[in-house]
Amino acid sequence: MNSDYKKLDQIFHPRSIAIIGASNRPGNAAVVFLKAHAVLNFAGPLYAIAPNGDQVPDFPTFKNVNHVPGPVDHAVIAVPAAYLLEVLSDCVRKKVNSVVIFTSGFSESGDPEGMEKERLIRAKARESGIRMIGPNCMGIYYPHNGMSFRPDLPPVEGPGEISYLSQSGGMAFGAVFLGNRFGLKYNKVVSFGNEVDLGGPELLDYFAEDPETKVILAYLEGTRDGRSLGRALIRAGARKPLVVLKGGLTETGVRAAASHTGALGGSRATWESVFRQAGAIQVDTVDELVGAALVLRRLPKFTGRKMVIITISGGLSVNFTDRAGFWGFEVPELAAETCQKLKRSFDIPGTSVKNPIDMAAAFMMFPIYPDVFRALDEDPETDLIFLVISIEFLAYIESFMPGITDNSMNAFLGAIKEVKKPLVVVLPSVIGEELRLRAEQLFVKAGFAVFESVDRAMKVLNLVRRYHQRSKRKE
Amino acid sequence: MNSDYKKLDQIFHPRSIAIIGASNRPGNAAVVFLKAHAVLNFAGPLYAIAPNGDQVPDFPTFKNVNHVPGPVDHAVIAVPAAYLLEVLSDCVRKKVNSVVIFTSGFSESGDPEGMEKERLIRAKARESGIRMIGPNCMGIYYPHNGMSFRPDLPPVEGPGEISYLSQSGGMAFGAVFLGNRFGLKYNKVVSFGNEVDLGGPELLDYFAEDPETKVILAYLEGTRDGRSLGRALIRAGARKPLVVLKGGLTETGVRAAASHTGALGGSRATWESVFRQAGAIQVDTVDELVGAALVLRRLPKFTGRKMVIITISGGLSVNFTDRAGFWGFEVPELAAETCQKLKRSFDIPGTSVKNPIDMAAAFMMFPIYPDVFRALDEDPETDLIFLVISIEFLAYIESFMPGITDNSMNAFLGAIKEVKKPLVVVLPSVIGEELRLRAEQLFVKAGFAVFESVDRAMKVLNLVRRYHQRSKRKE
Numbered sequence: 001m002n003s004d005y006k007k008l009d010q011i012f013h014p015r016s017i018a019i020i021g022a023s024n025r026p027g028n029a030a031v032v033f034l035k036a037h038a039v040l041n042f043a044g045p046l047y048a049i050a051p052n053g054d055q056v057p058d059f060p061t062f063k064n065v066n067h068v069p070g071p072v073d074h075a076v077i078a079v080p081a082a083y084l085l086e087v088l089s090d091c092v093r094k095k096v097n098s099v100v101i102f103t104s105g106f107s108e109s110g111d112p113e114g115m116e117k118e119r120l121i122r123a124k125a126r127e128s129g130i131r132m133i134g135p136n137c138m139g140i141y142y143p144h145n146g147m148s149f150r151p152d153l154p155p156v157e158g159p160g161e162i163s164y165l166s167q168s169g170g171m172a173f174g175a176v177f178l179g180n181r182f183g184l185k186y187n188k189v190v191s192f193g194n195e196v197d198l199g200g201p202e203l204l205d206y207f208a209e210d211p212e213t214k215v216i217l218a219y220l221e222g223t224r225d226g227r228s229l230g231r232a233l234i235r236a237g238a239r240k241p242l243v244v245l246k247g248g249l250t251e252t253g254v255r256a257a258a259s260h261t262g263a264l265g266g267s268r269a270t271w272e273s274v275f276r277q278a279g280a281i282q283v284d285t286v287d288e289l290v291g292a293a294l295v296l297r298r299l300p301k302f303t304g305r306k307m308v309i310i311t312i313s314g315g316l317s318v319n320f321t322d323r324a325g326f327w328g329f330e331v332p333e334l335a336a337e338t339c340q341k342l343k344r345s346f347d348i349p350g351t352s353v354k355n356p357i358d359m360a361a362a363f364m365m366f367p368i369y370p371d372v373f374r375a376l377d378e379d380p381e382t383d384l385i386f387l388v389i390s391i392e393f394l395a396y397i398e399s400f401m402p403g404i405t406d407n408s409m410n411a412f413l414g415a416i417k418e419v420k421k422p423l424v425v426v427l428p429s430v431i432g433e434e435l436r437l438r439a440e441q442l443f444v445k446a447g448f449a450v451f452e453s454v455d456r457a458m459k460v461l462n463l464v465r466r467y468h469q470r471s472k473r474k475e
Numbered sequence: 476m477n478s479d480y481k482k483l484d485q486i487f488h489p490r491s492i493a494i495i496g497a498s499n500r501p502g503n504a505a506v507v508f509l510k511a512h513a514v515l516n517f518a519g520p521l522y523a524i525a526p527n528g529d530q531v532p533d534f535p536t537f538k539n540v541n542h543v544p545g546p547v548d549h550a551v552i553a554v555p556a557a558y559l560l561e562v563l564s565d566c567v568r569k570k571v572n573s574v575v576i577f578t579s580g581f582s583e584s585g586d587p588e589g590m591e592k593e594r595l596i597r598a599k600a601r602e603s604g605i606r607m608i609g610p611n612c613m614g615i616y617y618p619h620n621g622m623s624f625r626p627d628l629p630p631v632e633g634p635g636e637i638s639y640l641s642q643s644g645g646m647a648f649g650a651v652f653l654g655n656r657f658g659l660k661y662n663k664v665v666s667f668g669n670e671v672d673l674g675g676p677e678l679l680d681y682f683a684e685d686p687e688t689k690v691i692l693a694y695l696e697g698t699r700d701g702r703s704l705g706r707a708l709i710r711a712g713a714r715k716p717l718v719v720l721k722g723g724l725t726e727t728g729v730r731a732a733a734s735h736t737g738a739l740g741g742s743r744a745t746w747e748s749v750f751r752q753a754g755a756i757q758v759d760t761v762d763e764l765v766g767a768a769l770v771l772r773r774l775p776k777f778t779g780r781k782m783v784i785i786t787i788s789g790g791l792s793v794n795f796t797d798r799a800g801f802w803g804f805e806v807p808e809l810a811a812e813t814c815q816k817l818k819r820s821f822d823i824p825g826t827s828v829k830n831p832i833d834m835a836a837a838f839m840m841f842p843i844y845p846d847v848f849r850a851l852d853e854d855p856e857t858d859l860i861f862l863v864i865s866i867e868f869l870a871y872i873e874s875f876m877p878g879i880t881d882n883s884m885n886a887f888l889g890a891i892k893e894v895k896k897p898l899v900v901v902l903p904s905v906i907g908e909e910l911r912l913r914a915e916q917l918f919v920k921a922g923f924a925v926f927e928s929v930d931r932a933m934k935v936l937n938l939v940r941r942y943h944q945r946s947k948r949k950e
Contacts, residue, residue: 032871082823105824136825152871168790170865177867177906221793247793250800252807255795256831276691284801285794285930315643318722318731319760325725326759347558348536349580350611356731390645392652396507397626429904429927431652433912452904453928455760 006406008198008206009097011131012142012188014073017042018065018096020049020087021078021103022056029102033139034059042146045070051079051087051317063093067270073097076139076149081105081117088124098131098140107194108136113362118196125197137193138169140251141176144187144212149173154180160187162293163213165203167192168247171286180292183444184297187212201232208236212235215296216240217289221247221257226266230274237278241467243292244280246271256386262425279474283460291451291460296467298449299422304383305330308376309356311388312363317356320388320454327458328465331355334379341375355382363393363408365420369415375415377419383462387412391439392430409439413446424461426451483673483681486573486606487617487663489548492517492764493540493571495524495562496578497531504553504577508614509534509829510626517621520545526554526562532799540569548572551614557578559610563599573606575811582669583611593671600672612668614643616651616937619662621688624648629655635662637768638685639692640666640678643722646694646761654765658919659772662687674698676707683711688769691715692764696722696732701741705749707794712753716942718767719755721746754949756936756942766926771942773924774897779858781803783851784831786863787838791833795863797931802933803940806830809854816850830857838868838883844890852894859897859936861885863929866914867905880907884914888921899936901926 017037022030030048031213034056037046047068049054055061062068065075065087075096079087084103086294106118118135125132133139138149143156149169153176162184166172172191179186192199200223207213216236236242248257249268275282283289307329311317321331334342334355342353347364354471357376362368376385389412394405416423425443427436429452436452443450451457492512497505505523509531512521522543523531530536533814537543540550542564548647554562559578566574581593593610599605613624618631624644628651637659641647647666654661663682667674673697682688691711698704711717723732724743750757752849758764782804786792796806809817817828821837832851837843851860864887869880891898900918902911904927911927919924926932 027872109824152874154527166790168788168793170788170868171790171794174788174791174867174905175866177870181906212859219790245794247790247797249797252805253793253797253800255829256796256806256827284583284798286791287928313643313645313649315641315694315696316649316721316761318643318728319646320722321731322722322724322728323759325728330727331731352731354730355727390649392649393645396625396651397502399627400871428647431656433908437908453762474731 005206007131008202009210011074012140012145012147014044014097016045016047016070016072016074018047018049018072018075019078020051020065020075022048022050022054022061023052024106031056033076033078033102034150036148036153037146039151040143040146040148040153040155044455047072051083061164065090065096068094071095074099076100076102078102083425084117085120085124088121088130092124092128092130096130098133098195100137101132101134102137102139103134103233103402106135110194118194122196132197133190134193135196138172138191141172141186141189155305156185158185159212161212161214161297162217162300162340163187163207163210163215164189164217165192165200165207166190166219167195167200167221168219169193171245173249174291175219178286179293181444182290182294182450183447184290184293195223201225201228203238204232208239213240215293216242217293218242219245220246222266226270228336233274233278233280237280241296242280243283243289243296244275245283245286245289262311279467281463281468283463286458287456288463291456292464294449295424295464298447299424299464300420301423301468302384302465303472305465306332306381306383307386308334308379308382308384309388310359310376311356311390312359312393313390316388316390317358320386321356323455323458324330324386327455328462329458332381335381338375338379338381342372345371345375366407366411369411370418373415373419377421385419386424386426386457386462387416388426388428389439390430391427391432391436394435395432398435405435405439409442413442416448417446424449424451424457426454426456426457428452480681480684482606483677484685485538486488486549487615487620487622489519489572489818491522491545491547491548493522493524493543494553494599495540495550497523497525497529497536498527499529501532505551506531507626508551508553508577508624511623511628512621514626515621515623515628515630518639522547526558529780539579540571543569546570549574551575551577553577558598559592560595563596563605567599567603567605571605573608575612576607576609577612577614578609579611581610589884593669607672608665609668610671613647613666616647616661616664624666631660633660634687635660636687636689636772637661637692638663638682638688640665640667640682641694642670642696643694644668646720646722649761650692650694650765653761654768656919657769657925658922659765659768670698676700676703679707679711683714688715690768691717692721692768693717694720694764697729697741701745708749708753708755712755716771717753717755718764718771719750720758720761720764739740754942754945756938758938762931763935763938768930769924770880770899770935770939773922774899774939775895776943777859777897777940778947781807781856781858782861783809783850783854783857783859784861784863785834786831786865787834787868788865791863791865792833795861796831798862798930798933800863802930803937804933807856810856813850813854814815816874817847820846821849841886844886845893848890848894852896860894861899861901861932862891863901863903865905866902866907866911869910870907873910880910880914884917891923892921899924899932901929902920902926903929903931919939
């Protein structure tokens with residue numbers, strides 16, 4: 001591990017943290033940061049710095065970071081833009097190693113004054129050596145070490161596995177919430193905004209080296225140094241699975257990005273060429289970002305296109321088969337032996353043992369589930385299993401057989417747990433959201449990749465399939 | 476109105492209905508049909524026909540339809556395939572005008588015996604003049620007249636406005652549930668399965684003429700008479716907005732459709748050429764089918780591509796702008812005057828009054844909402860408003876300001892109610908599903924087109940925009 005890695009790693013392991021800009025005004029941002037760290041049990045001292053002299057309940061409070069008796073390794077700064085340079089000078093004097101600058105109103109504003117202020121902040125970083133994340137950012141979420149930027153961000157059991165750099169705060173916590181719901185375990189998430197100092201290139205190199213990080217996610221809007229970012233993307237992609245969402249691909253998207261983080265966009269062709277060289281998985285939405293991470297972590301590697309679709313409604317299965325074709329998959333006939341096995345399990349009117357498999361009324365026959373999934377798992381003609389459970393089919397039965405949905409879900413779970421082939425579970429959102437969300441969490445907790453849209457699941461599966469194909473070719 | 480119309484219209488207005496195949500066995504399908512009609516208050520007598528001599532509680536029960544003392548205009552048949560012909564002869568003797576045949580096990584099974592049985596049913600229809608829907612179908616949902624095929628299908632206030640023919644039962648009730656959730660008011664839904672007699676062509680002609688039907692939806696897998704279906708599609712499309720979902724577009728999809736309803740597929744190119752000639756809106760999924768109907772009914776006609784996007788998170792708005800570009804929209808700069816007006820409403824750090832508009836922290840300033848939406852409505856540079864409310868932004872604030880989400884939603888609702896431009900509301904599903912679903916229902920009940928996915932909303936908007944463009948060109 002090189003020295004750059006160790007220096008950045010310090011930022012994620014401070015002995016103590018000061019949050020600057022606290023006051024007793026309701027909704028004060030610094031207090032939100034304080035609570036966010038406290039909720040996740042940050043182990044070291046947490047200091048509130050309240051320049052106006054307020055006393056923040058539950059936290060040792062000082063007027064200036066230099067009044068803190070012990071060392072301060074890291075600070076989060078949430079003061080008005082006008083006071084930022086002064087506060088940075090205070091931090092330098094206190095020998096703070098790194099700061100997150102939440103304050104906004106710089107290059108993203110587009111006005112010359114903001115640009116100039118940002119230039120001064122950058123100069124301060126260069127001259128003092130203090131490491132800066134931001135400005136105009138949410139900073140660090142590293143639940144394993146109790147660092148966070150919103151009190152409602154979830155704890156994660158163990159060190160997690162996914163690290164994520166995001167130029168946008170909204171894109172950062174959006175993906176954290178969504179990922180948490182679907183069982184992704186985040187290691188480190190960094191919202192880095194206008195990147196006056198640390199940004200895309202440094203974070204990519206760090207995550208590429210970081211042993212806790214198994215998959216890297218990135219939301220990028222632009223950069224001031226395209227060459228370094230491009231090289232870092234290629235280095236990171238060579239070492240770990242890298243999933244990239246680019247904000248600002250269209251002309252107006254670029255304009256929007258400029259007024260969001262002040263980043264320079266670059267052309268779509270340039271970006272996409274870099275992503276290709278990096279072997280990155282390029283996605284279009286935050287749901288796909290999370291979905292790709294899920295498929296990478298929850299499914300064994302797969303390169304085959306041959307999908308078996310299993311549903312409890314024929315009409316839906318026809319449509320899903322078309323969608324599979326659209327997203328690059330085949331839905332081939334199963335081996336004759338597999339059809340025989342399925343027929344032994346269920347052969348009643350309305351069902352189909354041909355791919356796509358329509359269990360129809362046979363979904364009520366829970367004891368056959370293990371045989372059905374064993375047959376599909378052993379089928380030599382198919383590479384992956386796409387299970388769609390349309391919960392709305394159970395809604396009415398539930399009304400006179402309460403518990404049927406949970407029983408059916410538990411039966412599915414028991415059967416698919418034994419499957420070795422790549423498998424995803426899709427629970428389309430139609431009606432009965434309460435039952436659906438409970439089923440979703442059942443499969444999520446058991447470690448399956450769960451989706452709520454057939455199209456999204458297939459799109460993401462195909463992106464990851466192509467990634468594994470590229471990786472295999474390189475081996 | 477021609478005589479064909481009147482004859483088909485009789486099917487939807489029977490004086491009395493017999494449901495044949497009832498028994499006291501739990502889960503008996505005929506009893507489910509009986510309850511479905513009873514729940515929606517079918518006005519005439521409902522007879523249970525129990526060939527095994529059982530007495531069905533709550534319904535006058537007979538062993539044979541010919542034992543019913545009064546007339547029987549319509550019957551739903553749910554007997555095993557082996558008894559079907561005999562039961563049909565009973566119905567002919569009773570002078571039943573129309574039957575829905577729920578029974579399956581015919582051409583969709585692929586075996587010669589099933590094919591032959593289906594041929595005999597068809598011959599019976601020809602020879603007797605009795606009108607048949609099915610076999611292998613769910614039949615009719617016409618809540619305005621108390622006809623239904625599942626006891627949990629919702630009532631609809633008034634006659635409704637959307638009619639839907641579906642070759643698949645699952646695709647029929649899937650769209651009914653989903654549509655009901657999003658505020659679509661169905662008039663008539665017919666699941667018609669193997670179409671031995673009445674099918675695509677007849678239903679399309681009927682809905683085209685039917686004054687209660689404002690928009691026609693169709694899920695088609697195939698047909699035995701491509702020429703009539705094609706002509707009927709073109710006739711229907713010339714009279715009313717027509718949204719089509721084709722099951723079996725890919726090679727395997729066609730195979731799946733054949734084993735589902737025994738329909739002959741035809742080539743994708745042929746189908747798509749007919750859809751084009753019909754001026755139909757072709758969609759890819761059931762969500763899009765419902766979404767297109769929503770946009771057709773809830774938004775004024777629009778042909779412009781210029782979209783204003785308004786969000787409460789900058790990072791998301793950059794991504795949404797890219798997606799708008801992908802789906803054929805422009806996100807242009809607003810008129811200078813509009814920006815001035817918006818600046819008067821909110822001009823605080825982190826917000827952007829440029830398109831895409833990022834309300835950021837200004838979303839807490841409820842009193843400005845009406846001015847903001849009035850400015851967007853009056854903006855001369857844009858054609859439609861795309862409002863994305865990311866409920867996850869409110870989740871934390873909700874924890875210390877309970878009620879903030881509802882207050883914010885009510886403020887949005889009050890402001891957008893006055894908007895005359897086409898407007899959609901998107902509530903992406905991330906976390907806080909309970910709050911999100913409550914907000915969804917608030918906007919749905921107020922008559923707005925609501926989506927839970929930005930991509931789906933934009934795809935559907937563009938499909939409908941192009942439909943209006945084609946219609947305008949024809950005028």
